[in-house]
Amino acid sequence: MTTLxxxxxxxxxxxxxxxxxxxxxxxxVRPFAGYLFVFPALGVLVVFYYVPALLLxxxxxxxxxxxxxxxxxxxxxxxxxxxxxxxxxxxxxxxGYYVLVMVPATLVISLALAMLVRDAARHSKRKxxxxxxxxxxxxxVTPLVATSLVWVYILNPQYGVMNYVLRAFVxxxxxxxxxxxxxxxxxxxxxxxxxxxxxxVLFLAGLASIPDRLLEAARVEGVRGFAxxxxxxxxxxxxxxxxxxxxxxxxxxxxxxxxxxxxxGAHGEAGGPAYSTTTDALLIYQTAFFYNHFSLAATMSxxxxxxxxxxxxxxxxxxxxxxxxx
Amino acid sequence: MLQLDGIxxxxxxxxxxxxxxxxxxxxxxxxxxxxSGCGKSTLLRxxxxxxxxxxxxxxxxxxxxxxxxxxxxxxxxxxxxxxLFPHLTAGANIGFGLKGRLPKEExxxxxxxxxxxxxxxxxxxxxRPRQLSGGQRQRVALGRALIRRPRVLLMDEPLSSxxxxxxxxxxSELKGFHQRAGTTTLYVTHDQREAMSMSxxxxxxxxxxxxxxxxxxxxxxxxxxxxxxxxxGSPGMSVWPMPVRAADGRHRLVTVDGxxxxxxxxxxxxxxxxxxxxxxxxxxxxxxxxxxxxxxxTVDTIEPQGxxxxxxxxxxxxxxVAAVEAAAAEQLGAEVDLWLSAGDLHLFAVDSGQRxxxxxxxxxxxRAGSAVGG
Numbered sequence: 001m002t003t004l005x006x007x008x009x010x011x012x013x014x015x016x017x018x019x020x021x022x023x024x025x026x027x028x029v030r031p032f033a034g035y036l037f038v039f040p041a042l043g044v045l046v047v048f049y050y051v052p053a054l055l056l057x058x059x060x061x062x063x064x065x066x067x068x069x070x071x072x073x074x075x076x077x078x079x080x081x082x083x084x085x086x087x088x089x090x091x092x093x094x095x096g097y098y099v100l101v102m103v104p105a106t107l108v109i110s111l112a113l114a115m116l117v118r119d120a121a122r123h124s125k126r127k128x129x130x131x132x133x134x135x136x137x138x139x140x141v142t143p144l145v146a147t148s149l150v151w152v153y154i155l156n157p158q159y160g161v162m163n164y165v166l167r168a169f170v171x172x173x174x175x176x177x178x179x180x181x182x183x184x185x186x187x188x189x190x191x192x193x194x195x196x197x198x199x200x201v202l203f204l205a206g207l208a209s210i211p212d213r214l215l216e217a218a219r220v221e222g223v224r225g226f227a228x229x230x231x232x233x234x235x236x237x238x239x240x241x242x243x244x245x246x247x248x249x250x251x252x253x254x255x256x257x258x259x260x261x262x263x264x265g266a267h268g269e270a271g272g273p274a275y276s277t278t279t280d281a282l283l284i285y286q287t288a289f290f291y292n293h294f295s296l297a298a299t300m301s302x303x304x305x306x307x308x309x310x311x312x313x314x315x316x317x318x319x320x321x322x323x324x325x326x
Numbered sequence: 327m328l329q330l331d332g333i334x335x336x337x338x339x340x341x342x343x344x345x346x347x348x349x350x351x352x353x354x355x356x357x358x359x360x361x362s363g364c365g366k367s368t369l370l371r372x373x374x375x376x377x378x379x380x381x382x383x384x385x386x387x388x389x390x391x392x393x394x395x396x397x398x399x400x401x402x403x404x405x406x407x408x409x410l411f412p413h414l415t416a417g418a419n420i421g422f423g424l425k426g427r428l429p430k431e432e433x434x435x436x437x438x439x440x441x442x443x444x445x446x447x448x449x450x451x452x453x454r455p456r457q458l459s460g461g462q463r464q465r466v467a468l469g470r471a472l473i474r475r476p477r478v479l480l481m482d483e484p485l486s487s488x489x490x491x492x493x494x495x496x497x498s499e500l501k502g503f504h505q506r507a508g509t510t511t512l513y514v515t516h517d518q519r520e521a522m523s524m525s526x527x528x529x530x531x532x533x534x535x536x537x538x539x540x541x542x543x544x545x546x547x548x549x550x551x552x553x554x555x556x557x558x559g560s561p562g563m564s565v566w567p568m569p570v571r572a573a574d575g576r577h578r579l580v581t582v583d584g585x586x587x588x589x590x591x592x593x594x595x596x597x598x599x600x601x602x603x604x605x606x607x608x609x610x611x612x613x614x615x616x617x618x619x620x621x622x623x624t625v626d627t628i629e630p631q632g633x634x635x636x637x638x639x640x641x642x643x644x645x646x647v648a649a650v651e652a653a654a655a656e657q658l659g660a661e662v663d664l665w666l667s668a669g670d671l672h673l674f675a676v677d678s679g680q681r682x683x684x685x686x687x688x689x690x691x692x693r694a695g696s697a698v699g700g
Contacts, residue, residue: 216376217409221423221470222397231422235413324413 060299078299091283102252110196114203137197148261151190180276199244206240238323256281280304327352332382342368343534357513357521360531366514402471404481408463410455417451420469440469460488479511518558530554552679555603565603566644582642588617589668601674608670609648617668
């Protein structure tokens with residue numbers, strides 16, 4: 001490498017000071033300084049993220065055994081086996097059910113909460129909604145596994161608090177995690193409890209960027225309440241709606257800890273009853289670490305990845321007409 | 327037409343408005359002018375129905391509209407910085423309030439009608455606010471306020487976001503528009519020049535109290551309070567306190583060093599001083615009448631303005647401004663004698679700032695030939 005391209009320090013042009021050793025070192029390092037700063041983070045990413053991701057892609061085309069010994073090229077065998085598995089298709093349906101309920105519910109509930117908190121803040125004396133905001137956000141900072149275990153007790157059909165309360169209204173409350181029909185809704189209730197606070201904060205940030213004056217302008221024109229929400233607030237909030245939709249989709253498609261824990265992962269029986277809560281993530285985990293079928297698990301991960309990319313592309317396209325950026 | 331009666335509003339311990347009452351006539355262009363924080367925007371919001379007063383009533387066409395929504399009051403409003411909806415086109419902004427209330431064709435016709443009145447062409451109606459210039463945004467905001475054919479048009483500092491040349495143009499545009507449309511207009515501004523040049527009548531507001539209501543020229547010639555005197559005019563009146571000495575039943579002004587002034591003061595017995603005001607244009611470098619009085623001043627700065635120059639001077643520690651010929655101002659040294667005619671003096675009470683009943687400044691008004699009620 002020549003030093004021709006490196007900018008010459010002023011001292012060199014003036015010829016005033018002789019160059020010191022640190023000065024020379026600095027000149028030598030300067031062109032790479034940016035890379036040096038990025039390296040630690042990039043190194044971690046490459047070793048623990050990009051390489052495994054690439055390996056996963058490779059493994060899905062091999063009959064792979066842990067450690068690599070005795071592995072052989074499999075072509076599309078893994079895909080053939082996978083597509084012939086009813087459980088794989090079932091898990092797709094379960095995941096779809098989870099995502100299709102969670103994403104709209106997250107949007108509606110967190111936006112409604114954000115509107116309520118903002119309204120409460122506006123009518124409170126100090127014009128802040130700090131406490132209600134903190135209380136709603138609180139579940140999000142609790143560990144998934146710990147609070148899931150608590151919810152196992154809350155949702156216990158015989159002794160749980162949930163049914164204790166419900167018995168006051170209905171004679172035959174649901175069996176929650178122990179029934180195939182209510183196991184998924186149980187997980188959805190828990191997940192919403194845990195996550196809506198986070199999405200609410202995103203919506204609050206979006207709402208804060210809408211000047212009050214616009215709502216007053218709408219009010220002067222006789223547009224208030226829900227009409228004002230529909231015609232002024234929502235259109236200006238679409239960037240937040242898009243962000244929340246994408247984040248909620250990715251997060252729910254990859255959800256694992258709460259499903260594993262709520263459905264009895266501690267006793268090695270996650271995903272039940274009768275596979276009613278076996279999502280993709282759970283099935284991948286069980287295939288890899290329960291049945292030691294790594295190449296099949298890798299193939300499923302690849303499929304999940306492709307599905308996520310497709311979904312995100314579709315969402316981008318769908319939202320491109322809706323989202324308004326100022 | 328629009329009547330305000332005893333409007334009072336407090337925020338905690340701060341009095342925003344105190345007993346404001348005024349009657350605004352049909353078709354009138356009425357300005358509320360005052361420094362920031364004087365309560366003028368609060369007053370406008372109360373008229374609009376965006377805020378409720380603690381006390382007092384707003385009536386439109388003789389009907390008390392307290393508690394009515396803005397749209398029920400039949401008002402249109404142009405907000406400060408316009409508050410246009412950024413996600414809607416100019417046309418949709420204008421038609422915002424009528425959308426869904428009129429058939430589509432009818433709405434389009436109304437928008438086109440307003441656009442024509444405001445000289446907005448069809449291409450502009452398709453643009454979003456951020457693609458429009460400041461002047462065009464103002465016209466869109468005006469269009470949105472006017473499309474419902476309001477009985478009263480409210481404007482909250484509509485020119486404050488424009489730069490100086492644009493402001494000048496939009497000022498005349500607004501005035502021209504008012505002359506064509508004749509909508510009763512309530513206009514809020516901190517810029518007394520805007521109020522002076524545009525309004526039929528104006529209210530000078532300070533600390534939530536109406537200082538004076540009247541035609542701009544009358545406020546200029548016969549300010550009712552020392553505040554109005556200082557605030558109106560460019561620059562405003564110079565006002566300073568002077569001692570008063572009683573002798574054989576009459577009160578005379580004296581200078582600080584005890585020299586009598588050729589000016590008699592109408593004030594109750596025991597008065598020790600008054601506020602004296604004079605317009606910069608009425609201060610000269612030479613005596614101009616037989617009852618002239620002189621101020622020995624030190625010159626602070628000289629501000630050339632072309633034909634004239636403003637001499638900022640100090641008289642016994644009080645700021646005094648005189649507008650003199652630029653050529654003469656160039657010759658000035660560190661000291662200057664400023665002459666004024668006793669007839670040009672305006673006198674105000676020291677404590678209340680109220681104009682003293684028959685101050686000699688009235689002569690000026692009389693000379694200008696305007697008929698002003700006592």
